[in-house]
Amino acid sequence: MTDLTTLATLAAFSAGIGIYLWWGFRYLPAERWQIMATLPVAKTPEGAWQGVNLTWYGLLTANAYLVAVLVLLVLLGSLGVPPLGIVLLTAALLGCCVPASRLVARLVEKKAHTFTVGGAVFVGMLITPFVVLLLNRTAGVAFNFSLPVMASYAAIAIAYAFGEGLGRLACISFGCCYGKPLSAADGWIRRLFSGHGFRFYGSTKKAAYADNLEGAELLPIQAVTAVLYSVCGLLAAGLFLAAQYLAAFLLAAGITQGWRALSETWRADYRGTGRISAYQIMGLLGLLYAVGAAMLVGNEVLVTPVISSGLQQLWTPAVLFFLQALWVVIFFYTGRSTVTGATIRYHVRHDLV
Numbered sequence: 001m002t003d004l005t006t007l008a009t010l011a012a013f014s015a016g017i018g019i020y021l022w023w024g025f026r027y028l029p030a031e032r033w034q035i036m037a038t039l040p041v042a043k044t045p046e047g048a049w050q051g052v053n054l055t056w057y058g059l060l061t062a063n064a065y066l067v068a069v070l071v072l073l074v075l076l077g078s079l080g081v082p083p084l085g086i087v088l089l090t091a092a093l094l095g096c097c098v099p100a101s102r103l104v105a106r107l108v109e110k111k112a113h114t115f116t117v118g119g120a121v122f123v124g125m126l127i128t129p130f131v132v133l134l135l136n137r138t139a140g141v142a143f144n145f146s147l148p149v150m151a152s153y154a155a156i157a158i159a160y161a162f163g164e165g166l167g168r169l170a171c172i173s174f175g176c177c178y179g180k181p182l183s184a185a186d187g188w189i190r191r192l193f194s195g196h197g198f199r200f201y202g203s204t205k206k207a208a209y210a211d212n213l214e215g216a217e218l219l220p221i222q223a224v225t226a227v228l229y230s231v232c233g234l235l236a237a238g239l240f241l242a243a244q245y246l247a248a249f250l251l252a253a254g255i256t257q258g259w260r261a262l263s264e265t266w267r268a269d270y271r272g273t274g275r276i277s278a279y280q281i282m283g284l285l286g287l288l289y290a291v292g293a294a295m296l297v298g299n300e301v302l303v304t305p306v307i308s309s310g311l312q313q314l315w316t317p318a319v320l321f322f323l324q325a326l327w328v329v330i331f332f333y334t335g336r337s338t339v340t341g342a343t344i345r346y347h348v349r350h351d352l353v
Contacts, residue, residue, distance in 0.1 A: 006241050006307045010234060017166070017230050024169035025223050028056070031202030033173050036335070038342045051342035058335015060170035062327045065094075068163030069326060071233070073319065075155040075240055076147070077310030079303060083319050085135065085145040089152065092131045094326075097124045098333065121160060121257075125286035128156055129293050148302050153294055154245045157252035158236045164256060165229030168222040170334075172198065175205025179219025180268040189266075193219055204340045211268060221266050229256055243304050249294050257287035 027033055036056045040049035069090055076086050097120040132147045140146050171177040182190050182197050197217035200207045208214035232255040239248035260283040313319060 006238075009307055009311070010238060010241075014234055017162075017234075020166065021169070021223075021226055021230065024060075024172055024226075025220070028169060028172040029175070029198045029200050031205070034175070034202060034204060035337075035340070035342075038344060040344050044343070047345070049344040049346075051344045053337040053340050053342050054331075055335050055337050055340075056173040057170040057176075057337075058331045058333075060173055061167055061334045062331035064163045064165075064167035064170065065330045066323060066327050067166055068159040069323065070314065071162050071237070072155050072159040073313055074307065074310035075158060075237065075305070076152065077313040078241065078305035078307045079148065079151055080309065081147060082143075082145050083313050083316065084143055085140065085147055086313075087319070087322055088135055088139050089131065089147060090326075092135065093124055093128065093156070096127055096131075097121070098330070121164070121260075122282035122286045124156070124160070125253075125257075125290045128153055128290075148245075150249070150294060151240075151245045151302055153290070154236070154240055154249035154252065157249050157256070157290075158233050158240060161229045161233035161236065161252045161256050165226045165233060168226040168229075171222045175200040175202070175207040176269060177222055177267065178207045178211075178213065178269055179221035179266050181213065182217045182219055185219055185266075189219065196220060198222070206269065213268070218268070219266055221263055225259065225263060228259060232256065241305050241307055243302065245302065246294060250291065253287055253290050253294075257283045257290075 033056050035053045036059060037054045038051040039054065040051050042050045044050060072090060073083065073086050076089075077083065129149055132149050132152050136146050168177070178198070178200065182193060185193075194217075198220045199215055199217055201214060203209060203214065205214065207216075207218065232252060236248040236252040239245075239251060261280040264277050264280045
């Protein structure tokens with residue numbers, strides 16, 4: 001029964017991801033899918049309103065974080081870890097990694113109004129084993145739970161693969177993290193992706209205002225990353241649910257960080273100075289560090305996961321409230337645009353009065 005439940009869950013999850021990615025690849029490069037809503041904040045002397053833009057980038061990023069945390073809850077919950085322990089682990093990691101996404105971008109790119117997933121992941125790789133051990137010795141003792149280090153590392157790596165993969169849709173919406181023009185790509189790459197590249201429209205898309213690439217066919221590096229990471233996450237989740245925690249971790253961490261280092265060579269957006277970017281170095285160093293840490297704790301004796309136990313943990317009021325609150329916080333943190341503005345005018349429709 002457990003095997004059938006596992007297969008059915010992975011199949012349904014795969015289908016949902018496939019539909020979601022297909023929709024994103026097809027529609028999000030268009031101009032209308034960047035700004036989701038505009039809130040008036042101050043009236044101008046001319047009678048118009050200055051507005052703050054809320055972006056699809058923020059909504060899609062919040063969705064990606066939500067899926068990643070759901071995956072973490074299910075995987076660790078399948079090992080009998082109570083929701084409180086998983087929520088505390090999630091809060092501790094996000095409390096460090098989300099601010100790091102902006103801080104590292106400021107240090108590397110010298111920009112105060114952008115985010116970097118690569119920098120956040122590097123920080124997460126470094127602190128995960130220490131966060132797990134600290135929680136076990138503090139909250140774990142107080143509330144009678146224990147987070148297995150190796151399984152936690154694997155679950156976090158898998159959750160990241162899904163979150164980063166689905167998060168690429170946010171980049172497609174904003175027109176950032178874009179690939180090089182296909183016209184400038186190597187011959188085999190140009191032949192492979194010709195007719196399937198992304199064309200971003202709208203002057204507020206980053207590809208347009210940063211590199212004047214509006215309408216140009218670009219290498220769809222975001223789509224390749226989204227598909228690769230999602231498939232990697234599914235395979236690694238299957239290994240995890242088969243109690244192969246070290247293998248699941250090595251697959252998820254190896255593919256995601258290795259591809260991060262490689263894919264940088266096909267991106268056209270600014271990644272810092274030098275032929276090898278700081279993010280590529282972070283990816284490789286983070287991978288080496290994580291593999292070394294995993295080898296030290298890879299001999300833990302753990303129970304066989306039961307996915308139904310993990311799924312049941314989602315349907316509690318406290319967990320549902322936490323997930324909703326997380327989505328809202330991430331949406332407003334990443335979705336309030338500071339690099340675009342708006343001017344709003346209101347009028348009465350006299351023909352309808």
